[in-house]
Ligand code: ADP
């Protein structure tokens with residue numbers, strides 16, 4: 001065989017005397033991933049990628065198989081957020097690909113790097129729609145949901161395809177990349193030396209993006225002129241992994257700050273400048289808002305509405321790596337287009353030691369409000385009610401996170417989410433994984449697995465009983481890999497509340513309620529983990545403490561009063577209203 005030309009589709013006869021100087025698509029793909037630092041693949045096996053998983057494991061990559069691709073995908077997305085490098089998910093064709101695609105779309109929406117590698121069926125049959133096994137034009141389907149999509153047809157292009165995927169997922173605004181791997185590619189054979197030469201390591205994956213000096217000067221002018229400035233720190237800043245730089249900038253400026261949900265802990269929630277407990281006051285009264293890695297999307301009411309005070313009264317300054325994010329909602333008086341570390345560096349350089357912090361009149365008023373609200377909340381967090389309410393149970397979680405600050409907190413649900421986010425302080429960066437930009441249910445067990453695998457730390461999941469159900473089968477995965485994950489199910493027998501009724505008077509339960517008093521703890525017992533019930537906050541504290549000591553997979557069924565929650569938690573206002581409902585159903589709220 002020629003040393004320079006790749007040999008494709010070599011038939012069995014040619015391979016009779018296969019020697020070690022040949023390689024194939026399987027091994028080129030594994031080598032390309034390893035060359036680019038991949039240590040873990042989140043996977044569900046099947047045709048045509050079963051052997052790819054086996055060989056990858058044999059070649060030293062950790063291959064974690066899930067029970068459903070969506071959760072393997074959510075794990076890869078969370079790994080991308082935690083590592084600032086693409087998390088890798090691997091699936092079979094059509095249905096497996098579609099299951100994984102939800103997670104890829106989630107990664108793209110959250111601006112996290114992830115690569116979904118899916119096997120695909122025979123192009124010749126798929127493209128003529130002749131009805132292949134799991135037939136689908138996956139490349140086309142993926143496009144609207146991915147930052148980029150690529151298909152590799154030739155073994156000699158595997159290095160190129162993987163490099164393109166890494167670059168696209170990570171550079172600029174990160175996102176999800178789809179990599180289509182036809183089954184026939186994996187079996188292609190080529191000369192091993194040539195194969196090795198074809199692989200590429202992506203250089204400077206998180207390349208710096210330096211803001212223009214004029215933009216820095218403009219931003220400092222605007223920030224200096226503010227009387228009541230506010231910082232909003234988003235998960236882009238947590239992702240950027242320049243924690244000390246952000247702290248230095250925040251403390252130099254001296255502005256009160258609001259962390260977005262997954263930015264909690266980048267600056268500790270109990271820092272004197274943290275204004276979370278005075279959120280309404282600072283949103284309304286501030287005259288200048290400095291956004292660092294946070295978008296003015298629905299989570300911030302698009303930066304307008306009554307919560308934001310008088311229309312057009314505020315100035316906005318924004319750091320973002322994505323130029324088109326600027327002006328997407330409000331006018332940005334001073335855009336800083338660049339990566340957060342470079343922007344923070346440039347701002348600190350330009351400030352030198354020469355900065356006047358905002359007046360005590362402003363920061364003192366914010367602090368007083370924070371202290372009053374924290375004091376008002378404190379006794380509610382100390383009740384020992386049985387069944388529990390959200391405050392009593394979250395009071396325990398708050399203590400646990402203060403005592404074990406390296407714990408990764410995974411959180412989803414409605415009330416179980418909103419109460420946890422507002423009550424439970426996070427003390428270190430990237431220790432909170434939650435429903436993200438879409439507010440999706442189902443990220444729980446995938447995020448938990450990634451949290452445990454990528455960091456080695458203890459994971460604590462705070463899960464609504466509905467939220468848990470979306471990924472509950474993955475408790476088997478957690479037991480199989482014996483991960484230090486403690487799942488607390490806030491069990492109120494349903495979605496938002498457990499006391500809903502069927503308004504027709506019929507026998508079916510309400511669309512929002514589940515089987516009463518379900519024994520979720522038995523799900524963990526079924527696979528050899530620890531499953532227990534907590535009826536009150538004391539039980540909860542003791543059972544979490546035991547789980548953390550043993551580091552065994554544990555599920556705590558925490559019994560919450562059926563009527564403790566509110567419809568849709570804190571975002572009930574987003575539900576459309578029917579003007580006729582209250583005339584038709586006596587039960588409908590006015
Ligand atoms: P949150 O939900 O916490 O408000 P978002 O996901 O809405 O955060 O916003 C994160 C923003 O951070 C995105 O607009 C993204 O482009 C930006 N971003 C991500 N990484 C960086 C980085 N390294 N430097 C600057 N901006 C970044």
Ligand code: TPW
Nearest residue numbers: 413414415416440441464465466467495496
């Ligand atoms: C993929 C809609 C938002 S919150 C929620 C659902 C179904 C569950 C709330 O009940 P839970 O929490 O978890 O028991 P609690 O404490 O209030 O009782 N499908 C997807 N994403 C979303 N967001 C929904 C449905 C939803």
Ligand code: MG
Nearest residue numbers: 464465494495
């Ligand atoms: Mg519930």
